[in-house]
Amino acid sequence: MPDTGLLFWMLVIFVTVLAVLAKWGFPVITSMVEKRKNYIAESLELAKKVDEKMAALSKEQARIIGEAREEQNKILKEAAEARNNIIRQAQEQARDEAAKLVAEARTQIEAEKESAMSQIRSQVAMLSVNVAEKIIRKTLSEDKERKELVEKMVEESLKLDPPAVKN
Amino acid sequence: MHRVTRYLLLALSVLMLSAPARAADAGKDGQQVDIKTMLFGHIGDSYEWHITKIGDKDIVIPLPVIVHSSTGWHCFMSSKLEDGPYEGLYCAEGGKYDGKIVEKDADGNEVRPFDISITKNVAGLMINSAIVLLLVLGCARWYRKHDVLNEAPTGIAAVIEPVVNFVYDDIIKGSIPEEHCRKYAPYLLAAFFFILVNNLMGIIPVFPGGANTTGNIAVTLVLALCTFVAVNLFANRHYWKDIFWPDVPWWLKVPVPLIPVIELFGIFTKPFALMIRLFANIMAGHAIILSFVSIVFLTVKMGPAINGTMSFVAVFFGIFMDFLELLVAFIQAYVFTMLSAVFIGLAHEGEGGKASES
Structure with a gap:
């Protein structure tokens, strides 16, 4: 049989222990442990979120780098194109210029040639007139027909080359 | 660690070898070792805290006895009970209340007082x-x-x-x-x-x-x-x-x-x-x-x-x-x-x- 005295004391002691521990003991420990557990859980959650953010950031970074590289490529390509264009244009211009110069030179040469030809022609005409005059002067005194001939010749030469005669 | 274990084993062996000698000491008076009393004495409750016995002297820590008997409240150390009844209270030997504090009622029967001793x-x-x-x-x-x-x-x-x-x-x-x-x-x-x-x-x-x-x-x-x-x-x-x-x-x-x-x-x-x-x-x-x-x-x-x-x-x-x-x-x-x-x-x-x- 349980002893009354021991029963009494056990009841007193255990209830006291229980009261003290329930007031100042276990709630402190469990709440603190809970608090820490929550904190750890939150930290883990936060770490996960940060991780996700980092992943997103690095993705974004990669995307930006890719974009920049593309841009660079585009710019380089455009620059190359522009350069090619400029070169081509310059070449074309140069070619045109050259062609123009050649054409001008040609026309000038033509004109020079023309004027030279006409000078030569008039010179030749003068010479031939002079020669003819000398020949005619020699024969004019002998024949009356000579006069006719001269007239005929003058007319002919006038007909042939009026400006040269005018000169 | 190994050394500790070795010393421990050595000490244990010495203790084990000396145990029979001590046991013989304890039993040399010719009295039979009362296992049952010893066992229940250790398992059960008591009014004093028995620590050991050196020679014939018991080393005990006396504990307070708090009892409400027919003569009112009694409060004293358990060591007072060693020399027979104290204030009409004594430890019963044998019977219904073996080892518990009892008092004698008018008819000479042992009765248990209200006992909230610090046992x-x-x-x-x-x-x-x-x-x-x-x-x-x-x-x-x-x-x-x-x-x-x-x-x-x-x-x-x-x-x-x-x-x-x-x-x-x-x-x-x-x-x-x-x-x-x-x-x-x-x-x-x-x-x-x-x-x-x-x-x-x-x-x-x-x-x-x-x-x-x-x-x-x-x-x-x-x-x-x-x-x-x-x-x-x-x-x-x-x-x-x-x-x-x-x-x-x-x-x-x-x-x-x-x-x-x-x-x-x-x-x-x-x-x-x-x-x-x-x-x-x-x-x-x-x-x-x-x-x-x-x-x-x-x-x-x-x-x-x-x-x-x-x-x-x-x-x-x-x-x-x-x-x-x-x-x-x-x-x-x-x-x-x-x-x-x-x-x-x-x-x-x-x-x-x-x-x-x-």
Whole structure:
């Protein structure tokens, strides 16, 4: 049989222990442990979120780098194109210029040639007139027909080359 | 480590070899060693705390005796009882109240006064409770003084916290609905630590330990009573309905309330089983260890050869049993707490569903 005295004391002691521990003991420990557990859980959650953010950031970074590289490529390509264009244009211009110069030179040469030809022609005409005059002067005194001939010749030469005669 | 083990083994061997000699000393007066008295003397309660016997002198710690007899209150140290009756009170020898303080009534019969003495077990309970309080409040103090978010527990907190966590997370949260955990956790944790410390202190054979507290039915009775109160005082409607109007065929409950009566008994048998389980396990453990030790003294008369061998066997098994008792100390605390939690959980069954309905 349980002893009354021991029963009494056990009841007193255990209830006291229980009261003290329930007031100042276990709630402190469990709440603190809970608090820490929550904190750890939150930290883990936060770490996960940060991780996700980092992943997103690095993705974004990669995307930006890719974009920049593309841009660079585009710019380089455009620059190359522009350069090619400029070169081509310059070449074309140069070619045109050259062609123009050649054409001008040609026309000038033509004109020079023309004027030279006409000078030569008039010179030749003068010479031939002079020669003819000398020949005619020699024969004019002998024949009356000579006069006719001269007239005929003058007319002919006038007909042939009026400006040269005018000169 | 190896060196420590070697020294320990050497010391043990010397002790074992000298044990028969001591035993022979004890038994040389020709008197038979009274195993039964010795055994129950160690397991039972007493008015003084007997530590050892050196020669013919008993080393005892006297404890206060508080008695209300027919002549009023008496309060004195137990050492006063050594020399016969004191203030009409004396320790009964034999009979119904063997070893208890009694007085003689008018007819010369021995009657028991109202006795709330601080006996060995009460003193043991006080010491063990102080240890429990020291441990748990020390841990709580650490938490109050430190920032729990920045520091890992050190010292006493590092010892107690994992145990609290283990009990709280594994036993309490596993058995009791979440919303009631906080309410019951202090009781269950206190019961766990109280039983564990008392069990462990019971294994220690010398002074602050050695009181057979959890192996005493009065102690386990109070613990079981607390569980009984915790279960039934705050039980919900569903629990009571299951007892008085369970879901069984009607003829099992209408003319003769067969199942309700059984269920009603169940209310009492559950804590009763808790009480007996803890008491029997701890008491049996102590009894077995004491029995092994007794073998040393019992075999003295069989000659040194048998005595020596048996002593060796007895000490070996004693050590083995002590290790087993360490395990049992924990297991019984665990089982008591877990079953209490399960019973409390049963008293709150079906509440989650109701809460979600409303």
